[in-house]
Amino acid sequence: MKEEINVLIKEDEIVARVKELAEQINRDYEGKTLHLICILKGSVFFTCELAKYITVPVTIDFMSVSSYGNGMTSSGSITISQDLVMSLENREVLIGEDIVDSGRTLSYLAHMLEKRGPKSLRICTLLDKPACRASEVDVAYTGFEIDDLFVVGFGLDYAQKYRNLPYIGELKIKED
Ligand code: IMP
Numbered sequence: 001m002k003e004e005i006n007v008l009i010k011e012d013e014i015v016a017r018v019k020e021l022a023e024q025i026n027r028d029y030e031g032k033t034l035h036l037i038c039i040l041k042g043s044v045f046f047t048c049e050l051a052k053y054i055t056v057p058v059t060i061d062f063m064s065v066s067s068y069g070n071g072m073t074s075s076g077s078i079t080i081s082q083d084l085v086m087s088l089e090n091r092e093v094l095i096g097e098d099i100v101d102s103g104r105t106l107s108y109l110a111h112m113l114e115k116r117g118p119k120s121l122r123i124c125t126l127l128d129k130p131a132c133r134a135s136e137v138d139v140a141y142t143g144f145e146i147d148d149l150f151v152v153g154f155g156l157d158y159a160q161k162y163r164n165l166p167y168i169g170e171l172k173i174k175e176d
């Protein structure tokens with residue numbers, strides 16, 4: 001089997017879009033302190049890039065959730081392997097996510113975090129695959145909508161590989 005990656009969104013396009021999202025967030029959260037939640041491992045690259053251009057005060061916390069096995073299809077079950085360190089009580093919470101696919105991960109997570117008493121809770125995702133939606137999720141900020149493709153790079157992986165690619169590419173697996 002040969003893995004082939006075709007560039008879908010170039011690095012400069014991603015950075016330009018992330019800057020636009022940050023500008024929108026800066027306007028929406030003016031006068032407030034933003035509490036960013038980074039979902040490990042996929043959203044680290046995106047959330048950190050976004051945080052660089054946010055000008056309101058920011059605090060950041062990490063959480064590890066898994067909904068995928070090693071392959072390209074969802075396992076359907078969500079597990080929290082590492083919880084947040086900080087309380088969400090009274091905070092303006094923004095979840096940074098790499099991709100919303102079926103929506104199961106974020107709908108589960110948003111409901112769970114909502115119970116911890118944040119002042120507000122919103123979702124910001126780099127990519128959205130609306131064609132694959134199975135659970136309803138309210139996404140406040142979206143970088144790019146993409147077709148039903150399996151993508152890697154900028155944090156997204158295939159069997160833990162390719163997270164480090166500076167661009168988003170479509171992964172094709174070919175028989176050799
Ligand atoms: P959901 O629960 O189906 O929305 O899945 C969300 C998670 O699945 C994301 O946070 C990713 O980790 C993973 N995922 C979904 N689509 C892709 C993809 O195209 N490439 C890599 N990971 C993906």
Ligand code: MG
Pocket residue numbers: 039040041042043098099
């Ligand atoms: Mg993920």
